[in-house]
Amino acid sequence: MRYVIAFFLPWLSLILQGKILSGIICLFLQITIIGWIPACIWAFTALNRMYADRRTQKIVKEIRRNN
Template sequence: MILIAVLLPWLSFFLRGRILTGFVCLILQCTLIGWLPAAIWAVASRIDGKNKARIRTLERRMNY
């Protein structure tokens, strides 16, 4: 998934259900200068999503 986020950042957002964010990223990626920030944004968003899921799992385990 990280490879998709680097090569096709907009597809990474689409696959995770963030359609509007995917369109914004696609518009940003259409410019040559905007491709690098779009790729960084997609990777950072992917890592942040994984960390939030991990925190929710740990919180559920602590409550039991």
């Protein structure tokens, strides 16, 4: 669902991740048709980074728990 939001409304995807300033900048970028493509890529990249950070935190937590 987040990827659908990131595709159609990249600025909202960033705001939902807690990146308010990035979301506002992305909204200004999305206003132009040419800027919509980089905004969409930015939102997808931010989502992938968020999921990677969650996986990393989970792994670190398990390692600390097992030591």
